[in-house]
Amino acid sequence: MGGADEAAVLQLYRSLPAPRRREIAAASTPELRARLARIERELAMDRSPGAMASVLTDGRELQAPHLAKIDAAFEQVAAGKPTKLLLTMPPRHGKSRRAARWAPLWYLRRRPEHRVMIASYSSDLADDHGRWIRDAILTYGPQLGISLRPGSSAANRFDLVGTEGGAVMAGVGGGLTGKGAHLAVVDDPIKDAAEASSPTMRKRLWEWWQAVLLTRIEPGGSVILIQTRWDEDDLAGRVLADEGDRWTVIDLPALALSDDDALGRPVGAPLWPQRYDTEALSEIRRSVGERVWWSLYMQQPRPQDGGVWQWPWITNNRISAAQFRGIDLTRIVVAVDPAGGESAVGDETGIVAAATDRDGHLYVLDDRSGNRGADAWGRETCLLAVELKADAIIVESNYGGDMSRQILHQAWHELQREQRTENMLMPSILSVTAKHGKRLRAEPIAQLYEQGRIHHVGEWPALEQQMVTWVAGMDSPDRMDAAVHALTQLADPRQVAAGTTAYNDGRLAGRR
Numbered sequence: 396m397g398g399a400d401e402a403a404v405l406q407l408y409r410s411l412p413a414p415r416r417r418e419i420a421a422a423s424t425p426e427l428r429a430r431l432a433r434i435e436r437e438l439a440m441d442r443s444p445g446a447m448a449s450v451l452t453d454g455r456e457l458q459a460p461h462l463a464k465i466d467a468a469f470e471q472v473a474a475g476k477p478t479k480l481l482l483t484m485p486p487r488h489g490k491s492r493r494a495a496r497w498a499p500l501w502y503l504r505r506r507p508e509h510r511v512m513i514a515s516y517s518s519d520l521a522d523d524h525g526r527w528i529r530d531a532i533l534t535y536g537p538q539l540g541i542s543l544r545p546g547s548s549a550a551n552r553f554d555l556v557g558t559e560g561g562a563v564m565a566g567v568g569g570g571l572t573g574k575g576a577h578l579a580v581v582d583d584p585i586k587d588a589a590e591a592s593s594p595t596m597r598k599r600l601w602e603w604w605q606a607v608l609l610t611r612i613e614p615g616g617s618v619i620l621i622q623t624r625w626d627e628d629d630l631a632g633r634v635l636a637d638e639g640d641r642w643t644v645i646d647l648p649a650l651a652l653s654d655d656d657a658l659g660r661p662v663g664a665p666l667w668p669q670r671y672d673t674e675a676l677s678e679i680r681r682s683v684g685e686r687v688w689w690s691l692y693m694q695q696p697r698p699q700d701g702g703v704w705q706w707p708w709i710t711n712n713r714i715s716a717a718q719f720r721g722i723d724l725t726r727i728v729v730a731v732d733p734a735g736g737e738s739a740v741g742d743e744t745g746i747v748a749a750a751t752d753r754d755g756h757l758y759v760l761d762d763r764s765g766n767r768g769a770d771a772w773g774r775e776t777c778l779l780a781v782e783l784k785a786d787a788i789i790v791e792s793n794y795g796g797d798m799s800r801q802i803l804h805q806a807w808h809e810l811q812r813e814q815r816t817e818n819m820l821m822p823s824i825l826s827v828t829a830k831h832g833k834r835l836r837a838e839p840i841a842q843l844y845e846q847g848r849i850h851h852v853g854e855w856p857a858l859e860q861q862m863v864t865w866v867a868g869m870d871s872p873d874r875m876d877a878a879v880h881a882l883t884q885l886a887d888p889r890q891v892a893a894g895t896t897a898y899n900d901g902r903l904a905g906r907r
Contacts, residue, residue: 409434440538444469444493444501451535459667460658461647462493468619468643469498472578473505478617481631483694484647486623488667491515494621495524495582499562500531502578504539507555509577511562512611516586518551518566524582525564526550568603575613581620584630588687591625601633624694632696649676649692652856654765663854685710685863695860703837704862708844709851719758719852724750727760729780729822730789730881731772732873733799744772745877747858748783751885756848759882762855764874769798773806781815785822789880792826800824827880837865837875840882849882 408416408431420431440447443466448456461484468480484490499511515521529548536542547554547561554561565571567584581604590596612618622631634642649671651660658666665673680688685706690696732745746763760783763775780788790799807821843849851859861872 409438436538440501441505443467444498447501447504448493448497451531451538456497457489457670459489459669461666462489464645464647464657465490465493465498465621469502472617472619473502477615478619479642480617480619480645481634481642482619482621482645482647483624483631484621485649485666485692485694488647488649488671490621491524491582494619495580496527496531499524499578499580500528500539503528503532503555503560503562504541506577507541507560508558509560510574510613512571512576512579512608513562513564514567514571514579514581514608515583516567516590518564518569520583521564521566522550525553525562528562529553567600571607571611575611575616577613577616579608579612579616579618581608581618581622581630583622584620585622585625588625591629594628597626597628597630597633600630604630604633623691624696625690627696629696646694648694649679650856652693652695662856689860689863693856693860695864703841703865704844706863708841708847708849709859709862712844712847712850713854714758714850714852716853722752722758724752724758726751726787726885727783727785728787728789728825728881728884729776729783729785730877730884731776731799731803732791732876732880733769733772734766734873743873745873745875746772746776746779747874747877747881748779748785749878749881749885750783755886756850757843757882757885759849759851759855759858759878762858762874762878764857764877769802770806773802774810776803777806777810778815780822781810781817781819784819787823787825787884789825789827789884791876791880792828800826825884827884836883837879840879840886843882843886 408419411419416431416435420428420435423431436450439450443463445456445458445462445466449458464482468478468482472478482490482494495513495515499513502509502511513521513524515524529543529550532539532541532543532553533548542556544554544556544561551564552562559574563571563574563576567581584600584604585591609618620631620634622629624631626632635644645657647657647666649666650673651658651662651664651666653662656662656664660666663673665671665676671679676692679692683691727748727750729746729748734744743764744767746765747759748761748763750758750760752758761779763779765775767775776788779785788803790803792799803824804821807816810816840849858874858878861875862878865872865875
């Protein structure tokens with residue numbers, strides 16, 4: 396076989412599916428098999444940043460599903476698809492090593508004619524990333540197929556041989572002089588809590604983002620912003636508020652918060668259990684406190700102060716399912732707050748179950764809130780009422796009250812036909828009309844929390860986060876509204892007297 400013919404055959408081999416390649420390798424001579432092994436190594440390095448890292452380190456580089464999300468973003472950019480990606484995840488989970496080191500190195504191997512910009516909160520950190528990439532090119536250059544141009548090997552800027560490609564590094568707030576970038580990677584743009592809490596620093600970062608970084612992007616270029624959340628108004632928060640609909644957003648909290656988790660994790664599952672399992676994360680949470688935990692680890696920053704609820708009121712009075720079993724309950728209700736309400740978004744229906752005991756203590760039993768159409772929320776509410784043997788369903792009547800009652804009746808009758816109501820009579824449907832603002836409704840219930848009279852049975856992260864982050868004037872959080880409706884219905888009117896004068900729950904008229 397001539398050289399040209401052999402090259403054509405080897406090129407054809409690269410295009411074959413993996414099972415076919417394995418068949419050919421098994422039937423090859425030792426000499427050909429060695430050549431095919433080299434091709435397989437190159438194909439693996441082409442596949443993704445993580446695969447390349449594994450090959451070059453002989454499998455020592457750590458891999459994980461959340462790091463594969465970073466890989467996928469760079470793969471999309473290398474394939475010529477302009478990308479704007481915002482990825483939020485907790486500290487010490489490998490994001491900087493993958494996003495600001497291995498992935499840009501892989502990208503330059505795939506697209507050596509392109510220029511990459513890497514920015515971090517300080518020029519020293521950005522230079523560390525650049526130095527790492529530069530040294531990797533010097534170490535692995537022959538395997539990568541790229542090399543540094545002589546005389547151009549500074550940590551904060553270097554060029555590649557035979558092309559216009561290369562990389563430039565800078566600290567946030569600094570200049571990005573010279574040529575533009577086909578890909579900009581902004582990793583950890585905020586240094587610490589003090590910087591994140593400073594309106595001046597946040598404004599300065601936003602101005603740098605708009606006037607410096609974004610102006611250096613080549614036509615059709617891409618931007619990848621990867622950060623840990625610090626504040627509602629941090630860079631990620633402003634990007635979401637300003638142009639969130641034009642960005643791909645991947646939110647990776649330390650513990651999964653919802654059923655639509657980006658990695659498909661069940662609620663409560665850790666992000667990287669091989670390194671930080673549930674017990675390790677619980678210890679971190681105890682050490683750093685609730686505000687830091689929810690901001691840095693759960694990517695759900697909360698206001699510094701001014702909230703109606705405080706974390707200790709929830710966490711200090713939480714009970715487990717085992718503790719709850721011995722409690723003698725007198726009433727159980729399910730409250731539903733249909734999407735729409737006062738919220739500008741109106742994208743969730745709040746569905747929360749609560750109970751009371753003979754001593755007047757209240758218990759939050761379940762949170763089934765979510766993005767559901769009318770038929771879906773009606774069924775979910777009724778199914779929860781059946782599961783808990785609830786005696787009443789509370790529904791806010793301000794917005795389509797009659798329609799909401801009809802939805803619940805239809806859902807119940809449908810479940811009866813399906814023989815899923817366990818021969819229960821339909822619970823009373825009690826309409827509540829909230830005439831005054833949400834603070835007047837929420838504060839009496841928050842006072843019961845402060846007094847230690849309300850207990851969450853287990854953890855309900857999304858509901859609890861809405862509670863502790865809500866301040867007067869914010870959009871209506873539907874889970875919190877549903878919880879307030881349920882707890883107000885159950886509470887002794889004397890305990891919530893300060894907030895019941897304008898809260899007409901219609902409990903007598905609503906009875907069958």
